[in-house]
Amino acid sequence: xxxxxxxxxxxxxxxxxxxxxxxxxxxxxxxxxxxxxxxxxxxxxxxxxxxxxxxxxxxxxxxxxxxxxxxxxxxxxxxxxxxxxxxxxxxxxxxxxxxxxxxxxxxxx
Numbered sequence: 289x290x291x292x293x294x295x296x297x298x299x300x301x302x303x304x305x306x307x308x309x310x311x312x313x314x315x316x317x318x319x320x321x322x323x324x325x326x327x328x329x330x331x332x333x334x335x336x337x338x339x340x341x342x343x344x345x346x347x348x349x350x351x352x353x354x355x356x357x358x359x360x361x362x363x364x365x366x367x368x369x370x371x372x373x374x375x376x377x378x379x380x381x382x383x384x385x386x387x388x389x390x391x392x393x394x395x396x397x
Contacts, residue, residue: 293319293330295339296352305334305352 292315296302302320309315318328324343326333333345337353 291318293333296336
């Protein structure tokens with residue numbers, strides 16, 4: 289089981305991500321909030337570009353953003369585990385989000 293943290297300022301979006309992931313027994317949501325730091329250890333964090341810019345995450349991150357988050361990652365010296373386009377995630381519908389985030393389950397822990 290993968291321990292997942294979700295950090296995004298937009299409550300509706302954050303709750304949608306949590307709801308999608310909670311349906312999959314591969315994931316355990318250990319943190320959900322508008323800002324870090326994480327209160328529990330996570331295997332991966334699904335974060336907004338703003339959260340990434342403000343906080344250093346010890347685990348791999350998946351960035352949900354309408355902009356390319358690679359510059360923020362370069363400043364922190366880490367490459368993202370994945371980038372989920374925020375516009376597609378917000379407008380793509382429930383199935384598209386689950387498919388994109390479900391790829392986390394197929395990556396080695």
